[in-house]
Amino acid sequence: QGAQDILAEDISDNAEYRKEIRHLTSRFGSLLCKQAKEEDSVYANYYDFSSPLKDLPGHRILAINRGEKEEFLKVSVEISKDLPLNYLFSQVVKDHRTPSAKIVIRALIDGYDRLIAPSVEREIRTELFEKASEGAIALFSENLKNLLMSAPLKGKTVLGLDPGYRTGCKLAVVDPTGKVLDTAVIYPTKPREDIPGSARIVRRLIDRYHVDVVAIGNGTASKESEIFISDTIRDYGGRVKYAMVSEAGASVYSASKLAADEFPDFDVTQRSAVSIARRLQDPLAELVKIDPKSIGVGQYQHDMKPARLDEALGGVVEDCVNAVGVDLNTASHSLLSHISGINAAAAKNIVKYREENGEFRNRAQLLKVPKIGAKAYEQAAGFLRVSGGSEILDNTGVHPESYGVAKSILVRYGFESEDVAACRLKGLSKKIEKDIPTLCTELQVGEPTLRDIVAELEKPGRDVRDDLPEPELRSDLLDLADLKPGMKLKGVVRNVIDFGAFVDIGVHQDGLLHLSQISKKYIRHPSEVLSVGDRVEVTVLSVDVQKKRISLTMKQ
Numbered sequence: 001q002g003a004q005d006i007l008a009e010d011i012s013d014n015a016e017y018r019k020e021i022r023h024l025t026s027r028f029g030s031l032l033c034k035q036a037k038e039e040d041s042v043y044a045n046y047y048d049f050s051s052p053l054k055d056l057p058g059h060r061i062l063a064i065n066r067g068e069k070e071e072f073l074k075v076s077v078e079i080s081k082d083l084p085l086n087y088l089f090s091q092v093v094k095d096h097r098t099p100s101a102k103i104v105i106r107a108l109i110d111g112y113d114r115l116i117a118p119s120v121e122r123e124i125r126t127e128l129f130e131k132a133s134e135g136a137i138a139l140f141s142e143n144l145k146n147l148l149m150s151a152p153l154k155g156k157t158v159l160g161l162d163p164g165y166r167t168g169c170k171l172a173v174v175d176p177t178g179k180v181l182d183t184a185v186i187y188p189t190k191p192r193e194d195i196p197g198s199a200r201i202v203r204r205l206i207d208r209y210h211v212d213v214v215a216i217g218n219g220t221a222s223k224e225s226e227i228f229i230s231d232t233i234r235d236y237g238g239r240v241k242y243a244m245v246s247e248a249g250a251s252v253y254s255a256s257k258l259a260a261d262e263f264p265d266f267d268v269t270q271r272s273a274v275s276i277a278r279r280l281q282d283p284l285a286e287l288v289k290i291d292p293k294s295i296g297v298g299q300y301q302h303d304m305k306p307a308r309l310d311e312a313l314g315g316v317v318e319d320c321v322n323a324v325g326v327d328l329n330t331a332s333h334s335l336l337s338h339i340s341g342i343n344a345a346a347a348k349n350i351v352k353y354r355e356e357n358g359e360f361r362n363r364a365q366l367l368k369v370p371k372i373g374a375k376a377y378e379q380a381a382g383f384l385r386v387s388g389g390s391e392i393l394d395n396t397g398v399h400p401e402s403y404g405v406a407k408s409i410l411v412r413y414g415f416e417s418e419d420v421a422a423c424r425l426k427g428l429s430k431k432i433e434k435d436i437p438t439l440c441t442e443l444q445v446g447e448p449t450l451r452d453i454v455a456e457l458e459k460p461g462r463d464v465r466d467d468l469p470e471p472e473l474r475s476d477l478l479d480l481a482d483l484k485p486g487m488k489l490k491g492v493v494r495n496v497i498d499f500g501a502f503v504d505i506g507v508h509q510d511g512l513l514h515l516s517q518i519s520k521k522y523i524r525h526p527s528e529v530l531s532v533g534d535r536v537e538v539t540v541l542s543v544d545v546q547k548k549r550i551s552l553t554m555k556q
Helices: 002-013 015-028 058-069 082-092 101-148 195-209 222-236 250-254 257-262 268-281 283-287 306-324 344-357 363-368 374-383 400-412 417-421 433-443 447-458
Strands: 030-035 048-052 073-078 158-162 169-174 180-186 213-217 241-245 488-497 500-504 511-514 535-544 549-553
Touching: 002 015, 002 101, 015 082, 015 101, 030 058, 058 073, 058 101, 073 101, 082 101, 101 283, 101 306, 101 488, 158 195, 158 268, 169 195, 169 268, 180 195, 180 268, 195 222, 213 222, 213 268, 222 241, 241 268, 250 257, 250 268, 257 268, 268 283, 283 306, 363 374, 374 400, 400 417, 400 433, 400 447, 433 447, 511 535
Parallel strands: 158 213, 213 241, 511 549
Antiparallel strands: 030 048, 030 073, 158 169, 169 180, 488 500, 488 535, 500 511, 535 549
């Protein structure tokens, strides 16, 4: 027995044997799930489930792991023992006729059952989880990028509405710059259901502040609030519209120290109403205040390794902020802290300097701000904008190091700084086309840099998001019970996941566009066709009012 145990352990420690058995298990093994509790749950689809390991999609792996963690599922990796044991026999047993052959065979079986199989199962499941996690993180990052880069609703006064029942619906009027003009509380929902009184308050705010759009949070009581707002604004003949805005993460922000510092006199729900309004005006500026994991455009994000997820999502936020750029005179310290070269302390110092000394007149003033030296300025300057300042190029993406090149181009083609401010340089890129080789040589600049400078001169203060379609605004609504199979509707993609996408079609419940219903052509993943924020035309396949499920298709 002692010799058999030693041999079993030696076999299990052999790296070559383990590698081959792991390969066999990954290729020919299956994942089995059994019901662990005698009760129904969201994991019922996996109560008697089996799938080859090589065919398991990431979202199923994550769902099964969560079901196991919550003790609804018993999960195991299964493979026909003949495959790994025959391999071991072929490697170890050289002569079946020897007296020791039976002992060796028993050692092989024992080593496989007791040591190798459990260890290989753990390794394979860890590998499956890590692969699924990386896929989920990549998808989350893509969704987050598309959400943050959604088109802002510029130049509009917005009335934010945070729906509620017992405590009422909180209102906040926000001007086009994000400044809060007024707040109020109304009770259009149960238990008070004071619709006439609530309507009077909403109409007063709309008339007094010339509100253009009402932004309604999509959380608790949002359906009743949407019906109320739709009825209330009907008399305005289409001048006032409304939009449904995702509340994901709004409560996290409202209860944070950041929100308390920004609005010390507001309660949590009032802050939430302001956040909802600002999300519609500028998604990027508002959503950077919230932990990306709370924004609600991922899948199984709470099962990911926190450090890896934070690293990936933090990189996405920073890339988006730097791609858009920020206004040095209006940006919050949360937004500024994502600019290259500016950390949280420096961002707070910028805001403090602005409050004490007034608006920045040019980028160079940044060097007067504590904790911003020459190196930080060099990194940050190109991503910061100063509108209406003493240097017109400060309102472009041209870096101060290239101001000399930009001004030389203006002089060469007969323009002045005032022409840039007045946007009179449209078509300059066509004018310089034939001169590009000469300009690059004379100005000692590369062709890509030259083209970027000219593009910025043509559109000073441009926002890369301006070319995207504006948020979906509505003046009426649909009820879930109104939906019928065959109805054609327009919607907005709210979330893209491994097995499909959720689409807002103007009812309280988002519809599911399953992977198989997205395209007539074969696609491996919804992201090949759809992104968060896309406008789509869909047809209703089926509606389950009781379970609040809507199935959609794009094939028709």
